[in-house]
Amino acid sequence: MTSYYGADAIRSAEQATVGWAEGSLMARAAHAVASTVLTELRLRTGAVYGRTVVLLVGAGDNGGDALFAGRHLRARGVRVVAVRTSSRVHEAGLADFLSVGGRVAERLPERVHLAVDAVVGLGGRGPLREQAAALVAELAVRRVPIVAVDLPSGVDADTGVVHAPSVRADVSVTFGVHRIAHLLAASNCGRVVVADIGITPSHGWSEPAVTSPTDAEVADLWPLPGPDDDKYSQGVVGVIAGSAKYPGAAVLCTGAAIAASSGMTRYVGPAVEQVLASTPEAVAVTDLGAAGRVQAWVVGPGYGTDAHSIELLERVLAHDVPVLVDADALTVLAAHEHVRDVVRERTAPTLLTPHAGEFVRIATAVGSEAAELVATDRLAAVRRLAADLNASVLLKGRATLVADPNGVTAGTDAGSSWAATAGSGDVLAGIIGALLAAGVDPRVAGVAGARVHARAAAHASGGAPIGASELGAAVRPALRELLRLRQWTR
Numbered sequence: 001m002t003s004y005y006g007a008d009a010i011r012s013a014e015q016a017t018v019g020w021a022e023g024s025l026m027a028r029a030a031h032a033v034a035s036t037v038l039t040e041l042r043l044r045t046g047a048v049y050g051r052t053v054v055l056l057v058g059a060g061d062n063g064g065d066a067l068f069a070g071r072h073l074r075a076r077g078v079r080v081v082a083v084r085t086s087s088r089v090h091e092a093g094l095a096d097f098l099s100v101g102g103r104v105a106e107r108l109p110e111r112v113h114l115a116v117d118a119v120v121g122l123g124g125r126g127p128l129r130e131q132a133a134a135l136v137a138e139l140a141v142r143r144v145p146i147v148a149v150d151l152p153s154g155v156d157a158d159t160g161v162v163h164a165p166s167v168r169a170d171v172s173v174t175f176g177v178h179r180i181a182h183l184l185a186a187s188n189c190g191r192v193v194v195a196d197i198g199i200t201p202s203h204g205w206s207e208p209a210v211t212s213p214t215d216a217e218v219a220d221l222w223p224l225p226g227p228d229d230d231k232y233s234q235g236v237v238g239v240i241a242g243s244a245k246y247p248g249a250a251v252l253c254t255g256a257a258i259a260a261s262s263g264m265t266r267y268v269g270p271a272v273e274q275v276l277a278s279t280p281e282a283v284a285v286t287d288l289g290a291a292g293r294v295q296a297w298v299v300g301p302g303y304g305t306d307a308h309s310i311e312l313l314e315r316v317l318a319h320d321v322p323v324l325v326d327a328d329a330l331t332v333l334a335a336h337e338h339v340r341d342v343v344r345e346r347t348a349p350t351l352l353t354p355h356a357g358e359f360v361r362i363a364t365a366v367g368s369e370a371a372e373l374v375a376t377d378r379l380a381a382v383r384r385l386a387a388d389l390n391a392s393v394l395l396k397g398r399a400t401l402v403a404d405p406n407g408v409t410a411g412t413d414a415g416s417s418w419a420a421t422a423g424s425g426d427v428l429a430g431i432i433g434a435l436l437a438a439g440v441d442p443r444v445a446g447v448a449g450a451r452v453h454a455r456a457a458a459h460a461s462g463g464a465p466i467g468a469s470e471l472g473a474a475v476r477p478a479l480r481e482l483l484r485l486r487q488w489t490r
Helices: 007-015 024-045 061-075 091-099 130-142 215-221 247-259 272-278 307-317 328-335 337-345 356-366 378-389 424-437 442-461 468-473 475-483
Strands: 002-005 052-057 079-084 103-105 114-118 146-149 171-175 191-195 210-212 236-240 264-268 283-285 296-299 323-325 350-352 392-395 399-403 409-413
Touching: 024 061, 024 114, 024 146, 024 171, 024 191, 052 061, 052 130, 061 079, 061 091, 061 114, 061 146, 079 091, 215 442, 215 475, 236 247, 236 424, 247 264, 247 272, 247 424, 247 468, 247 475, 272 283, 296 307, 296 424, 307 323, 307 328, 307 337, 323 328, 323 424, 328 337, 328 356, 337 356, 337 378, 350 378, 350 442, 356 378, 356 392, 378 392, 378 399, 378 409, 392 442, 399 442, 409 442, 424 442, 424 468, 442 468, 442 475, 468 475
Parallel strands: 052 079, 052 114, 079 103, 114 146, 146 171, 171 191, 210 409, 236 264, 236 296, 264 283, 296 323, 323 350, 350 392
Antiparallel strands: 002 210, 392 399, 399 409
16 A cells, blocks of 8 residues: 655654754665666666766755765766756755765756756745746756656645646655655656655654555455355446437446446446447346346436436435446536435445536535635545535546545546546446445445556557547456456455
8 A cells, every 4th residue: 555645744754753853864865866866877878977967956955855965976977967946055965065076057068868856845835936947848858857856846745736837757756655746746756766764654654645555455355256156245236327318328337347347237227228239248127126136336427417317316325335426417416405415314335426527516516615625635625525425535537536524535546548538437437336336445446446447548548549448348358467466366
């Protein structure tokens, strides 16, 4: 499990660590920065000696980290040039840097093999200032790789908001644990190297702000049939989706539930013919009363927002089983206060799966501050709406977040945007629905389902855009690959 922490928790832990005041943490951090830079130089240029590294140095402690790292780089024969982005820099670090032959310049050298971003640190807020922005823009034009110290400048540590302009790093080297931004702004952070500099949970860490399971942990929790299982004990999921206008939503959602290892999938809706043509193993009926018993429901993809849709959602929410509310059902929820009241009063788990637009509509209808927060602090926003509705909420995006009503939050980074295509959400709903029917709790089901969904998108893509049909077809092979990581067998 990867844990992500906020800036205040990290500062508290640093201050509680022996040697913090004497600068030993900075010395260790500097060594970690230098080691990461040397590794990148070898990977990218095949050598270290004679290569040129530029340090973009601001006023914060990470500027000191970079300057002290200069000593280690100089010892390996690297040419190191520091360009100040602030009138004030770490004095001891600058003195040490100059003492080993480091050079200070006002502009970038003609040839640069790698740059270190140490413009602002953990407490940085807002976009890059003009001078730093110009330097970073020039590096981008030259295609110079960047190693960020702690996290890229222009990216807020606690919210992951990426300001313009900001640094887009190839690698971020951080200390002790991941920062929240390493999850929420992963595409700007690049590969994250977490260096052990002596800060450990015993030195005052609070509970993490958000966690993310490893692929191996997702594989281990995925429900597989045991020797005593049958199609019912593996989890029966009901899917209410599709309409005469959008039969494809029914096909995509039902197919994904089957591919994700549902023991039985019952489909309810007008697209019976299309569903059976695609997945003949589904049990498909047009009327909810004929559906039979299920262990979880998925309701909403492409099923409309008319009076019949409202009635169906109310009937499903009355069942004492987990319910995933998606797409059109979220629109119904946003439009009708009495439906939201039903959600709040449920004792069985409810999972809402909005994209950003749906999230804002629901939060606005509720009168929640989450409507404004989602643009500036996605983590706080998803927690707020989950508490307001007494339901788990999955906020879709490149970084998907899932919060329970008590505030406990998990997340996962998709690693790409290949799943950003029409119908992708229908596939995700089916995957998660299968997990809910197998008894996996909503937060875990949401983050695990999102992980497999992302892997399926990458598997289907091969580097080219895809449609949701290709994504759905890739769920089973992606899951098969993931399950090879399973650490135990039944």
